[in-house]
Amino acid sequence: MRIGAHVDSADPLSEAAARRAEAVQFFLSDPQGWKAPQPRADADRLRAAEVDLYVHAPYVVNVATLNNRIRIPSRKLLLAHARAAAEIGARGLIVHGGHVNAGDDLAVGFDNWRKTFAYAADSGGFGLPVLIENTAGGDNACARRLDALARLWDAVGEYEVGFCLDTCHAHAGGEELLDLVDRVKAITGRVDLVHANNSKDAFGSGRDRHDNLAGGSIDPEQVVAVIRAADALVIVETPGGTDGQAADIAFLRGRLGAEGPAA
Numbered sequence: 001m002r003i004g005a006h007v008d009s010a011d012p013l014s015e016a017a018a019r020r021a022e023a024v025q026f027f028l029s030d031p032q033g034w035k036a037p038q039p040r041a042d043a044d045r046l047r048a049a050e051v052d053l054y055v056h057a058p059y060v061v062n063v064a065t066l067n068n069r070i071r072i073p074s075r076k077l078l079l080a081h082a083r084a085a086a087e088i089g090a091r092g093l094i095v096h097g098g099h100v101n102a103g104d105d106l107a108v109g110f111d112n113w114r115k116t117f118a119y120a121a122d123s124g125g126f127g128l129p130v131l132i133e134n135t136a137g138g139d140n141a142c143a144r145r146l147d148a149l150a151r152l153w154d155a156v157g158e159y160e161v162g163f164c165l166d167t168c169h170a171h172a173g174g175e176e177l178l179d180l181v182d183r184v185k186a187i188t189g190r191v192d193l194v195h196a197n198n199s200k201d202a203f204g205s206g207r208d209r210h211d212n213l214a215g216g217s218i219d220p221e222q223v224v225a226v227i228r229a230a231d232a233l234v235i236v237e238t239p240g241g242t243d244g245q246a247a248d249i250a251f252l253r254g255r256l257g258a259e260g261p262a263a
């Protein structure tokens, strides 16, 4: 069971060591911006690292929307991030499920996801696994509730698509964590990554505010149960900087009987 954290992108390997993390996730550009990722000076070091690397796509990416001025640049930015992530040896690129605007047909949003994978395939492929992550909010989201997730998977099922399960997003989004992995796997057939986060907000609130595992509105044992059921690599995206995340990783290792990296 490998466990890591979402960290600052400047020196991810030092951040990993400071947390005794076996994996790190980071951004390759401003998550609120549209800039394409730039080549990294530490690419060789990252590729050779023992630590497993994951890249999170910018939050602005929304390949589902019917708005051309967002969808088309989102598609291109997603592909650019996938290529840049592959270049540093990342194991996956995580991207939020996205949404359509109020009054727009969600079915078109799912088809836009299919077109995104078709576009990437026609462009030579993403170059690494792309993992769609469930989201906490929105009434027109593609991957908040499992009924939508099932329709999304119907649309993209012909492509090799991964899934990232975020426990905070599921809880705040209104999906019970009990047996959640089984219900997700019945749709996707897989969980590639778990984002293990507690939630500052109530069940079904639709709000996306992560908390440390021992805090928040989720019983931490439910997060542990999700991880056990998923049997996938774990990333904490919790607050409190190095100390807060190191404590969350240590908590999970204690509950899961995982030793972590040699000191």
Ligand SMILES: [Zn+2]
Residues within 6 Å of the ligand: 133, 166, 195, 237
């Ligand atoms: Zn997440």
